[in-house]
Amino acid sequence: MQAEKEEEEAFPEEYVALCDFTASGSEQLGFSTGDKLLVHAKPSADWWWAELQGVIGYVPASYLRQDAAEDEEDTSLEDPWQDDEYFGSYGTLRLHLEMLSDRSRTETYRQVIVSNSASLRNKVVMDLGCGTGIISLFCAQLAQPSVVYAVEASSMAEHTRQLVKQNGCEEVVTVLQGRAEELELPEQADILVSEWMGNCLLFEFMVESVLLARDRWLRDGGVMWPSSAALTLVPCQADSYYSEKMAFWERPYGLDFTPLQPLAQQEFFTKPKFSHLIDPKDCLSAPCDVICLNMYTVQVRDLEEMEGEFKFCVVKPGVFHGFTAWFTVQFESLEAGGATVELDTGPNSDPTHWKQTLFMLDNPIHVYGGDSIRGNIVLHRNPVWRRHMTVTLHWNINSSSDNCQVGTKSFPMWR
Numbered sequence: 001m002q003a004e005k006e007e008e009e010a011f012p013e014e015y016v017a018l019c020d021f022t023a024s025g026s027e028q029l030g031f032s033t034g035d036k037l038l039v040h041a042k043p044s045a046d047w048w049w050a051e052l053q054g055v056i057g058y059v060p061a062s063y064l065r066q067d068a069a070e071d072e073e074d075t076s077l078e079d080p081w082q083d084d085e086y087f088g089s090y091g092t093l094r095l096h097l098e099m100l101s102d103r104s105r106t107e108t109y110r111q112v113i114v115s116n117s118a119s120l121r122n123k124v125v126m127d128l129g130c131g132t133g134i135i136s137l138f139c140a141q142l143a144q145p146s147v148v149y150a151v152e153a154s155s156m157a158e159h160t161r162q163l164v165k166q167n168g169c170e171e172v173v174t175v176l177q178g179r180a181e182e183l184e185l186p187e188q189a190d191i192l193v194s195e196w197m198g199n200c201l202l203f204e205f206m207v208e209s210v211l212l213a214r215d216r217w218l219r220d221g222g223v224m225w226p227s228s229a230a231l232t233l234v235p236c237q238a239d240s241y242y243s244e245k246m247a248f249w250e251r252p253y254g255l256d257f258t259p260l261q262p263l264a265q266q267e268f269f270t271k272p273k274f275s276h277l278i279d280p281k282d283c284l285s286a287p288c289d290v291i292c293l294n295m296y297t298v299q300v301r302d303l304e305e306m307e308g309e310f311k312f313c314v315v316k317p318g319v320f321h322g323f324t325a326w327f328t329v330q331f332e333s334l335e336a337g338g339a340t341v342e343l344d345t346g347p348n349s350d351p352t353h354w355k356q357t358l359f360m361l362d363n364p365i366h367v368y369g370g371d372s373i374r375g376n377i378v379l380h381r382n383p384v385w386r387r388h389m390t391v392t393l394h395w396n397i398n399s400s401s402d403n404c405q406v407g408t409k410s411f412p413m414w415r
């Protein structure tokens, strides 16, 4: 009782709009950046009941920031790119060690350089987000480009310069510290190479920087490495994960802890699980490429909302616990007709540091051979936190043994 009373007293709360929102329905309330809204209730984490100039409606919580009280100093708007935290994390060795230790990833980039070494002669290369400079050093060591501009925004750049000198590549490799989309390159590049992929392909949205650099620094007819990318999805079993996080509460030490299962679902199954290693036998159907990016034509505005359809035919009876996603990227040859090199981060290739991403349904569903699982996936980029997105899955199960089941679930990654 006391808590409810305190809660009522807390409302209304003053919030300020971080960006424009256009209502899509009579029950929603549209607003513009900077509007001050009065929040009267927070019925869910994502949608709040708010008022603006006497009009009431639902508003998306992620678009709002609590408004500092008049007498408190105004906290500056947090950087939507969270650059301090992001580039701070790349200023230490931990993530670079993880990426360099990923032999599948790193050897693929080396193979791209080796198999194109002749065509790289006298070319201008831009290595965007070079980190420790491994790709640039491969270029200088295994081919004869005229110059490689190794661009790195984090403080790692100082050490990268040292590695370039240490390996006798300073004649070819020039390290430029700064954000690629902000710094000046001395000339256009013939090849823009980058290892930009994040979990679920797009998390971190470093790809935006690659596209901006493409539009500004890649000469007409220049080559993008990767040239294309695909997000792949499969319906799957995840029995061990389900047992570990959900079934566990059924009979721990002979006691019934099932009242905690709704909490477990909220805590463990609301967000995607990164670094999931799916066993190929847990795939319930053949995988499907649901989103494909052509790195020459995709535009930054396309990244706001990407949608892909899928239709899976279940190949064996099992428990449909969720979907697993991974990605592949392709590197076209510099020579006409030359072989394309591919990096596949899926369950049938050598594991990479990304592994796969698991999206758990709230409740597992029994499926049988011949059932179809149709639907779509929507990647909705966070309008405020620009390195984040929400992944929404809609599915429709047609089963001979059961009437069709329809479901949908949205997974914040992370805000």
Ligand SMILES: N=C(N)NCC[C@H]1O[C@@H](n2cnc3c(N)ncnc32)[C@H](O)[C@@H]1O
Residues within 6 Å of the ligand: 087, 090, 128, 129, 130, 131, 132, 151, 152, 153, 154, 156, 178, 179, 180, 181, 195, 196, 197, 198, 199, 204, 206, 209
């Ligand atoms: N998911 C990944 N492939 N992350 C690799 C990111 C590497 O690129 C660097 N990086 C990311 N974005 C940028 C940018 N816009 N400009 C320069 N370096 C960048 C980052 O500091 C790290 O060394």
